[in-house]
Amino acid sequence: MTNAVFEPASLAGIKLKNRIIRSATHEGMADEKGFPTEKLKKLYVNLAKGETGAIITGYAGIQPDGKTCLFNMIMIDSDDKIPAYKEITDAVHEYGTPIVMQIAHCGRQTRSKITGLPTVAPSAMRHKFYSEDKPKELSEQAIFEIIDNFVAATVRAKQAGFDGVQLHLAHGYLLAEFLSSHSNRRKDRWGGSTENKYRIIGEIFRRAKEKVGDYPILVKMNAYDGRRKGMQVEEAVRVAKMLEKSGCAAIEVSCGCFEDNLYSVRGKKLPAEAVMKYNFKYKKIPEFIKPIAIPLAKTFMIQPKPLLKYNLDAAVQIKKAVNIPVIVVGGINNIDDINDIIENRKIDFVSMCRPFIIEPDIVSKFKNGTQTKSKCIMCNYCIIIIEELPLKCHCGKLPKTKSAEG
Numbered sequence: 306m307t308n309a310v311f312e313p314a315s316l317a318g319i320k321l322k323n324r325i326i327r328s329a330t331h332e333g334m335a336d337e338k339g340f341p342t343e344k345l346k347k348l349y350v351n352l353a354k355g356e357t358g359a360i361i362t363g364y365a366g367i368q369p370d371g372k373t374c375l376f377n378m379i380m381i382d383s384d385d386k387i388p389a390y391k392e393i394t395d396a397v398h399e400y401g402t403p404i405v406m407q408i409a410h411c412g413r414q415t416r417s418k419i420t421g422l423p424t425v426a427p428s429a430m431r432h433k434f435y436s437e438d439k440p441k442e443l444s445e446q447a448i449f450e451i452i453d454n455f456v457a458a459t460v461r462a463k464q465a466g467f468d469g470v471q472l473h474l475a476h477g478y479l480l481a482e483f484l485s486s487h488s489n490r491r492k493d494r495w496g497g498s499t500e501n502k503y504r505i506i507g508e509i510f511r512r513a514k515e516k517v518g519d520y521p522i523l524v525k526m527n528a529y530d531g532r533r534k535g536m537q538v539e540e541a542v543r544v545a546k547m548l549e550k551s552g553c554a555a556i557e558v559s560c561g562c563f564e565d566n567l568y569s570v571r572g573k574k575l576p577a578e579a580v581m582k583y584n585f586k587y588k589k590i591p592e593f594i595k596p597i598a599i600p601l602a603k604t605f606m607i608q609p610k611p612l613l614k615y616n617l618d619a620a621v622q623i624k625k626a627v628n629i630p631v632i633v634v635g636g637i638n639n640i641d642d643i644n645d646i647i648e649n650r651k652i653d654f655v656s657m658c659r660p661f662i663i664e665p666d667i668v669s670k671f672k673n674g675t676q677t678k679s680k681c682i683m684c685n686y687c688i689i690i691i692e693e694l695p696l697k698c699h700c701g702k703l704p705k706t707k708s709a710e711g
């Protein structure tokens with residue numbers, strides 16, 4: 306019997322060995338200037354060796370004020386970085402694996418203490434979680450600079466040999482903030498109607514296409530963001546149609562933003578011990594209070610449900626509305642579900658993040674039949690500890706050392 310998951314597939318001309326993609330995962334493996342390191346190259350090569358269908362990099366910053374406050378983000382903000390990325394794409398391509406660069410501006414989901422610059426957003430609204438900075442509302446001129454920098458990043462990614470770029474329109478970062486009426490309260494042509502909120506993205510596509518032609522530009526978008534006035538699936542379907550018209554190569558469907566804690570990256574319970582030790586806000590709590598605060602937080606901070614396949618229904622709705630490939634991410638951790646998603650739910654590709662952190666060779670294990678389910682326990686220590694240390698699977702245990710080499 307043929308298995309659609311492990312048949313070669315094509316995504317906007319990109320050739321994949323199978324339909325299982327590594328979703329963008331911030332690795333914290335850049336140097337202080339945002340150049341990729343050998344460690345990062347090794348991580349991608351291991352994913353390629355493990356027969357990953359395609360790799361999407363962790364988010365790369367397009368300009369300094371859009372840098373994440375997590376540990377050492379890769380940046381794609383200057384031409385002198387192109388040769389270092391070219392080394393990576395060459396190494397990955399040796400295994401016949403495509404690699405796409407995710408490009409992003411973090412908007413108000415970052416900290417000026419880390420970037421050294423004021424935070425910016427569509428509207429000057431304080432973020433519920435990153436609340437120490439009230440962001441500056443972007444002027445039209447600043448919006449056009451951001452558009453130009455997304456375009457310049459796309460051109461650089463192409464020159465560096467990436468098979469495509471993915472615009473990060475999800476998880477509450479700048480472009481998601483524009484799309485969501487929760488964070489975009491503008492009254493000018495960049496806010497209000499879906500068409501206005503989409504304008505910045507449409508402009509990035511239009512101007513990028515003038516420079517890079519058919520080069521694949523994918524997106525990762527929120528189908529819903531869990532905010533009362535925010536993105537809902539019906540509007541996401543309209544946005545997906547606009548993306549198709551703009552020439553988008555594929556849509557990866559996700560959800561959530563960091564005002565809702567771990568809505569996008571769901572876990573069984575709150576990783577409270579890690580939060581109290583590594584999160585910039587909670588680590589300030591006096592040590593003697595933590596033994597009481599940790600069990601209380603675990604009891605009362607209820608984790609979003611469902612835990613598995615939480616973007617699948619939304620992805621099916623989006624898939625029905627467009628004729629471009631759709632990728633679904635979020636709580637997908639076993640081969641039976643992957644087969645079902647591809648063969649019966651008619652989604653083109655699945656993507657996973659945490660299963661690849663613990664097992665970079667998960668795809669070859671699925672393919673060989675030596676394993677049917679990821680070993681990831683969904684403890685979510687990885688997403689918390691990445692604030693101070695490079696990416697690693699911690700499997701529910703706090704690291705012994707706090708050094709970056711740990």
Ligand SMILES: Cc1cc2nc3c(=O)[nH]c(=O)nc-3n(C[C@H](O)[C@H](O)[C@H](O)COP(=O)(O)O)c2cc1C
Pocket residue numbers: 328329330331332362363364407473475476525559569570571634635636637656657658659660687688691696
């Ligand atoms: C450590 C970590 C880093 C992440 N970094 C990114 C990122 O750079 N860009 C992005 O779009 N999503 C990022 N995500 C979210 C994942 O790509 C994915 O959407 C989410 O984890 C749900 O998929 P999963 O259940 O397979 O882990 C990250 C998640 C984790 C755990």
